[in-house]
Amino acid sequence: MDNKLTTPTRRQLLRIGGAGLAAAALGGLTACGQTASAPVPPPSPGGDPWRRFAGTTINFISENTAPTAAIAANLQPFKELTGIDINIVTLDLQALVQRVALDLAGGQSQYDVVYADPYQVLAPYAAGLADLREFAADDSYPPLEGGFEDFIPTQLQATGMFGGSDAIYALPYDCPTMIWQYRMDLFEKYHSRMQADLGFDPTPSGERTWEEYFRIAEWINENVDEVPYGTGHQAKQHDSLMADFSNVLWAYGGDYFPDGQQVGLRGTDDPGPCLLDSPEAIEAADFYRRLVSIAHPGSLGWDWDGVGNALAAGEVAMAPNWHEFAATNEAALPGQVGYAPLPQGPAGTANHFGGTGIGISAMSEGARRGAAWLFVNWATSPATQLSNLKSSAGGGTPTRQSVYALPEVQAATTRPSEMPNMLTADAVGIAWEEDRIGLRPKIPMWNECDTALFTELSRMLAGQKAAREAMEDATSRIDGIVARGWVA
Known part of the structure; x- marks a missing residue:
């Protein structure tokens, strides 16, 4: 062979x-x-x-x-x-x-x-x-x-x-795969008011931007009584924080290593220098810091289960999360949760694949x-x-x-559905396209790199470091990890 x-x-x-x-x-x-x-x-x-x-x-x-x-x-x-x-x-x-x-x-x-x-x-x-x-x-x-x-x-x-x-x-x-999950009933109820106040169509889709997502969340915080907060995030000091942040990182044109899409798709032992100190990555980190600052305060202690439970419990109106939470959503809020690709940034949209x-x-x-x-x-x-x-x-x-x-699977993509995960089919179908799928680096030393990143991001979210310092420190730590990985 x-x-x-x-x-x-x-x-x-x-x-x-x-x-x-x-x-x-x-x-x-x-x-x-x-x-x-x-x-x-x-x-x-x-x-x-x-x-x-x-x-x-x-x-x-x-x-x-x-x-x-x-x-x-x-x-x-x-x-x-x-x-x-x-x-x-x-x-x-x-x-x-x-x-x-x-x-x-x-x-x-x-x-x-x-x-x-x-x-x-x-x-x-x-x-x-x-x-x-x-x-x-x-x-x-x-x-x-x-x-x-x-x-x-x-x-x-x-x-x-x-x-x-x-x-x-x-x-x-x-x-x-991470997609935009949102309270469809609330977006329908407040659609006209949101559009008039915000100046754009707030309907979730891959055409919306992350800045617009921020403004939608802020508007819900101030105007909607049915839920306490507009958005929630899996921002615990954990692998979930890396996953949540990566969507923004890629959308803003940042990446972990050169040729990041190929490193994520096929993998390598030698990914090259870390790029988390690039201007694009720093801008992404600063935006993410602002976004989490207006999110449900529980976000800092939530992983994917936490934010999934919060959406199902009516604590937040929307969140990025793994698409397979659709079954939980449908059981808790039947017919009330919608799904869309994640928002785009200056470099397009990316939906984290896990x-x-x-x-x-x-x-x-x-x-x-x-x-x-x-x-x-x-x-x-x-x-x-x-x-x-x-x-x-x-x-x-x-x-x-x-x-x-299959015809029965196609039929399950619309309500009523006996296969609730298929309600996400349109969103994930777009998310799996080669120019939209978000792939973390497939390298042997990724576990340590992941820990270095979410540790620095957590310090940033806690106000201990500015975005630039956090990204520069993460870059230095990851470069050291990768270098050690080359030693036989």
């Missing part, structure tokens, strides 16, 4: 915690990310390819996500189809990353299927994941329905690929390795994604283009 794998350094593995030996384990992989021992058993002549590994038990480690909740609640169809048992372990993301690192260090692959977060699993551990093209090209397995081409192209690259390689390490599994893929440990061996592919194939299939979308356990949103084309 032509894929070039990058083995994480011992330093990077130690940074995750307790996994320094993983580099040695990864060093035993072949160029295709595959162990040399315990080959997959050959199929029986004339046998059902889905039943090829019946009686095998495999393990899947995942973050607590909507698709996994839906699958875990209804594993019987997979068991009946394949005869395979699957144990699912769900953890918060940081605990998952630590478990994956330790699993690699052990060299025995406790987990066959891995929820491969692009930034904390895929980028640092690409060498520890199998190239899924190996399975898709093998006629002894059931075909990958629709092929790789059926997945939304930006999502396949962002969640499944790394660097200059053509290898596909994961299939798109979930696709949370999707993840699932892949196979390159150290999974024998029948477990083949069974893992059957699960990855099944879990991301159109039929399973449709079932997840309908699930009362949560569901998630499809990552396959063919699912969106």
Whole structure:
């Protein structure tokens, strides 16, 4: 194969915690990310390819996500189809990353299927994941329905690929994306007054600007009694703060590194110098500081759950948040919440994408390795994604283009809808376009860079630093982190 794998350094593995030996384990992989021992058993002549590994038990480690909740609640169809048992372990993301690192260090692959977060699993551990093209090209397995081409192209690259390689390490599994969520009933009620006072059409859309968003929020603060505040934000000193700020950063023409879109889409070990001290980034930070200053005061303690609950509870009239909160919104405020792409800035609009893929440990061996592919194939299939979308356990949103084309899914994009996440389809469809999708850097050392940024942003929001100082300090810290990441 032509894929070039990058083995994480011992330093990077130690940074995750307790996994320094993983580099040695990864060093035993072949160029295709595959162990040399315990080959997959050959199929029986004339046998059902889905039943090829019946009686095998495999393990899947995942973050607590909507698709996994839906699958875990209804594993019987997979068991009946394949005869395979699957144990699912769900953890918060940081605990998952630590478990994956330790699993690699052990060299025995406790987990066959891995929820491969692009930034904390895929980028640092690409060498520890199998190239899924190996399975898709093998006629002894059931075909990958629709092929790789059926997945939304930006999502396949962002969640499944790394660097200059053509290898596909994961299939798109979930696709949370930040969009503008707003109280449609209040915007309709006050539309004429807002438009007269503000001098522009306040209807949320990607044509509105962030400055207009600010003015709408300020107007609601002063004129609307039904909610205490116009806007809320996930501005806690947490990964959520980076996610919320990034939408503004990109819209103002700022970025984390040169060629930021490509760094986010395909990833790299060497992103170059940090650009957060650019005039555009500083302007974005100063605007974000002003925006949060008029938002609900709870914003400084909210992550995505906090701001999602605040919108559902009637504490704010609008907020940027992950689109999969639509199901919560519809349960709490049926028919009252609308969805639009995020506002634009001087450089356009950007909608933060937070999707993840699932892949196979390159150290999974024998029948477990083949069974893992059957699960990855099944879990991301159109039929399973449709079932997840309908699930009362949560569901998630499809990552396959063919699912969106189904008549029943198309019908669910308007109310009344039995698939409430599909009410966001128009907004996220725009958000996933290549020139609108917002992608944080896919680099092995991203976790530390993320912490450096949201720490400095939090100091800025607390009034301890001006925007320029916060961005300059974040830049210096991130440059140091990236430099250390280059050391073997």
